[in-house]
Amino acid sequence: MSTATPFKAYGFSWSRVIALCRKETFQILRDPSSILIAFVLPAVLLFIFGYGVNLDGTRTALGLVVQDDSPAARDFAAALTAAQAFEIREVYSVKEADAALLDSKIRGYIVIPVDFGRNLARRMPPGVFVGTDAAEPNSATLVAGNVQGVWNLWQQQWAAEHRTTAMARLEIESRSWYNPSAESRNFLIPGSIVIIMTILGALLTALVVAREWERGTMEALLAAQVTRVEILLSKLIPYYALAIFAMVTCMVVAVGIMGVPFRGSLAVLLLVSTLFLGGTLGMGLLISTVTRNQFNAAQTALNLGYMPAVMLSGFVYEIASMPKWVQAVSYALPARYFMSSLQTLFQAGVIWSALWANLAFLALATVVFIGLTLHKTRESLE
């Protein structure tokens, strides 16, 4: 069947590809939104992400109910108030604390009970109560952990000052490789670049072919002496160039303005980005070819690009912690490999052992998506 397709006879020609690319490029340049895509949008979004998404906890608001007047109780309350992680608000009753917790005014509260000092002196559990607002489990975990930390430290100090038990001193010397300050920004900004590029890439090409089908110009092209490969290349190349401009903007903002360290090589970054864009632009083309309708294409591209890139790519949620079947789904997302590559390139440098598998998967995604698009373009003609 395929040997009988009419355009086989004309063969592939680069001059036609170039001519078609020129036409596509003019179309892109004529639309003012192209400037928006390549320069304004990536820069603005990256700025917003850089300042807006911050996982390094600031001070958490906690209520404190002190029912005991012993020196020990006052000392522990002072230790809590001095702790960096909290913003302590004195509350006068548990009831009041409960109400504030219900209204999300505080993230948790601590009760130092009446006989705290007495029990402590007798080495009995002093019954300190910590209540957290676990409707937000992340902050609840943080609060419980931090209060525990302050409590352990205070106990040791109090014991050291008031008794002479020798404490075993086990110290942890922790170092964060690649990101010595362990700033969340240094991995969130490369991650944000992945999200921006994923949606941008899928959206750019998702609409173009669909628009041609909608307007009937696709049939015209196919009826003319143009092969499928030529048409696809003429769609891929100009949009690839546009996406690379967007990527450059991202890098300038991230490294030049926001000061995120980049330890990899630009050549390797270009290679990774090219393979990633091959997969993503290819996915957009496939969506476009299958739906042949801009409205549905846009919806599909947004659905496939937007939430999965945020949730399943390892942006903030660790993939290894997800159930196996969810991890299996994440293997199908080019964003996952781009995320891992950028994290390595930005913070560690060119470490081939960490990169090659990502590159292989990205190359595979490129081949699969573009191959499927080619296949679908033929199918739709018959």
Add this chain to the structure above:
Amino acid sequence: MSAFWRLHALIRKEIQALLGDPHGRKLLIAPIIMQLILFPFAATMEVKNVSIVVLNEDEGEHGAELLKRIAASTAFSDFVTVQDDDEFATTIDRQRALLGVKIAPDFSDSVERQQPATLQVVTDGRKSNASQIALGYVQSIVGTYAQELSGAAALPLTVRHFYNPNLDYKWFMVPQLIGIATALGFLVVTALSVAREREQGTLDQLRVSPLSPLQIMTGKALPAIVIAMAQGTIILIGAVAVYRVPLNGSVAAIYIGMVCYGLSQVGWGLLISSFCRTQQQAVLGVFSYLVPSLLLSGFISPVENMPGWLQIGTSLNPMRHFVELMNMAYLKGITLDAFVAAAVPMLLIAALSLSLAYFKFRTVRE
């Protein structure tokens, strides 16, 4: 009366345009189901099943005992033992381990002699979030061991996690999906569909019809809200029946909240559409609105971590208010004060964006 019938006909046409096409129907329902199945399992800040690499140069009992305890923790499932520094470093380089623990030769000796004994922990800064959490687990294991060695076990704290005693992340995630998963639908049904009509020329036909601009806008807004409420209902049923998240709050508060949220999202959608002539522009508009609105909603990272000027900016973000509202309305049972505090900003956003969109829609004639 005739105005009412005209509007009625317009809404019917609108719903038919969205749901008449089988692809369109699937596109409004399938992603909701998919997100409901996948994302509750994906969104977790809990760290488990991660790999840890260990270099133990200590021959005494204390190093071995600590490692045994770390291995027993559910956070670490894969234990890579290496013999030298080089191997240790490459294991982390290759991301075969998120965390490395190094025990020096004199570790047990120092403990016995009551000298400070140091445990080196290396975390992978490329994934600083997960590795810092894992570091916290190691710290607490070591802390407990130190207390035990001193002979005086630490006096316990009583910790209670209200509203979600087992700290199940799904309990947080599934109710929040109501706002997050429906956002795309709102914008597609408003911004994109207006742009489609504009591109196909049918918007001009509507304009020369006896329908007023206000009616045309209502004809776009109402179906969007109805569809999103249906999507929200699917998620709500999933939350209660499948995920069994206890609904302690009030269903009425959730639905009234959804209407307020719907109005404000539709307002944004129509405002975006009023600036766009083609579907491609509308898609870009939706994209530039949707992505920041999710990341600045307080869902991924708390709003109070943002700088002050950005916190003010987020008050224009409907999703931020709805995340806040749902957080109270589902698990906790929201008080009237708190409900008003979250709902009023959404209504203000709706009023502002809808009147701006109306103004642009009425005055701009191409």
